[in-house]
Amino acid sequence: MTSALNPRFSFETFVVGAANRLAVTAGRTVAENPGSAYNPLFIYSGSGLGKTHVLMAIGHAAKTIASQLNIEYLTLDEYVEAFHAAIAAGQGDAFRRRFQNVDVLLVDDVQFLTNRKEMQAELLRLTEALQQSGHQIVLASDRPPAEIADLDERLISRFSGGLVVDIGIPDYETRVAILRRKAEERASKFQPGVLETVAQVEYPNVRELMGALNRLIAFQAVNDMPINEEAVRKVLGIATAASSTAASPTVASPTAASPDEFSQFLTDVTVTVGKAVEAWRARVTEAVMRWEGEGYRTGRLEKLLDQEQPAAVDDAIAAYVQDVERLKALEAEVAVLDPQAAGEKVFRDPDHMDEAEAAAAKVRDGAAPPPAPSAAFPLETYVVGPSNEVALNAARDVIAKPGKKYNPLVIVGKSGLGKTHLLNAIGLELARKKNAVVACLSTQAFVDELIAAIDGNRVDWWRARYRRATALLLDDIHLLSGKERTQEELFNLFNQLVDADRQLVFTAPAHPNTLEGLEERIVSRLEGGLVAEIVEPDKELRRSVLERLLTQQHLPMEPALLDYLADRPIDSVRSLTGIVQRVVEAAAAQDAPVSAGLAREVLEGAPPPRRTTGLRTSGIVVSSAGGVRSREKMVWDWPAAGDRVIEDLR
């Protein structure tokens, strides 16, 4: 029942002039900040002046900026029809819920609310609900709220409470610009002066102007020869340029006894002015109006007007237009990197192109890519064993098909099992791909960056930075606990990246649904991909890790040492690294070779006590201060009870 947005009706195809600039600016603002700028936005104008175009353009622009937004465009009649159908089917509540979930609601032709009390009540309720939940509502009508007959006072005040803007009849320059653009769109060429002649007629709306253009195009096609100004007058029934002005509806006034004298006077003045204002001045003025209307500074063109007879006016205008196009390109480029910087004035001043280029270059440089994965964790050095096989295989799949297979991939496991290593390894592999921008960082850094961005009023920039990422890898996602704003941002980022098939990888100490302080919507999204667990290293893995560590330290690969160390009760690779380090340091201190004996001595303190004393000890010495003195137990995690029994028996 909802009309689709017509793709032709975008801001890009809308010719902006003095009469509609406010409406377009307000529309753009609303599209950029739905729900927060002007809510509701109420646009009114006579028929055929572009209400629907602006309304749909808002929808397009909002969708382009945030693709996940739920945007609905419909006319009031469609709304009424849907409402009646819903009531008839007993689905009134469902109908209300449906519209309350729309992020940007665009309602056209609201003037038809006249004499529809129940729809007014319904729309009032909807407007309130949307406003309260921060959703945008934009309305269009052919008259201001207060002039819609029989409209509920509360609705009038609601509608007027946001921003009410009108679109007026386009002025001469805008009419020329519209005609030129439409002619261009239809690949129709006209002789100079033809479109200007058409534009001199003050058509009450753009639709009629288009009608006139259509007639010209048809006429030109039939006659197979370019139409000239004279023929235009005949085709469109314009007597002379001046009388057309005089004959326009605004002039025809029955109170004037004899308008002939005045009309004649007007004609004469028009001729004189036409002669006085040389054609080149008119062209320059037209260009000034056009670009000023689009928000560009026109000092350079205005300077031309100060001259008596400037040389090569058209070249100057062309050069100016070229500069403006370059500014547009720069601004578009910058907008991707840093939306806030794109609004800077420097991109609107063709007289200082160098400044604009410099500003763009600065943004380019400043648009530091998001933190990259650490090169210290290559995939090659990641030691595989049964305990981490699942996670590693998932990682390989992710590397082979980023964004396609497991999205997100959540690697869970206790501290020191190599989650960070695997995360960075995935990041490094993904970064090898062409045009890849891999963001890989700890959640704490992510939170800190956001705080800095909020502090520096650069949140847009921060967001843009991550939105560009082809993959986002966050270490220790549980640190998001209680960080509501970061969760909110991550949620949005998550959706955008997943929608665009970008890979997401997270690590967590435990299964996401057991993590505390994470919002349900985040948890459910984490659960939605693959949760791969890394468990405590098995003996095989420990052995591989030891071999690698010993090789790295250039130590002899003594089987007794390997066996002893691999059998040590440790619960993480990190602990294993730690004990090897201690043995190596002790060996260096004693200037003795690294051996199983030395390792035992270092790790267990004294050689195992002989049982001759008949005294059984647990191997733990409790100091008088109450602390645990065993060096091994003090520093490292307690081994599992079962392992300890074996230890004691050894």
Add this chain to the structure above:
Amino acid sequence: MSLVNFTTREITCKIVYYGPGRSGKTTNLHYVYGRVPETRRGRMVSLATQTDRTLFFDFLPIDLGQISGFSTRFQLYTVPGQVYYNATRRLVLQGADGVVFVGDSQARQLDENIESLQNLQSNLLEHGVDVRTMPVVMQYNKQDLPRELILTPPDLDDALNFRSVPSFPADALHGRGVFETLKAISELVLKKLAAGSPAA
């Protein structure tokens, strides 16, 4: 006052109807006012005494709409004719782009006409304007009066129009010559800008 503003695309012409008392300046404006469609004219401001003599000045703004992309406005003023209102006349004359000298065709008013012309010249000089550079047209009003009371246009030209500016016989009460005069002064004013002095 800027005559043509290319930046805001406006043409504003200030035209002052000058002449001796009771020569018919306000009548000119009234006639124009009656012929301009309502939507194009502003409110005519007339400050008159009980006997309908212009006390301060009359003001009639006319909006000619968009001409060649310029929003064109004419502002028509009259000055009080009586000798003792010279300060007002000088004030109204300030920034004028063109002057219509409305002369009284009655033979017995010739001296008043000449005096008023001289007054125009001196008042313009006060503003640092040479009357020779100012667009001026002459209108010989009241040509509808009996022949024996009035001078013919050629006679008046001889007596008043030393610089041979365009001159028009007129009967402002009935409208004859009113728009011709306005058209002539408009052309002169606009041509002056064509001559290459887009006033800043």
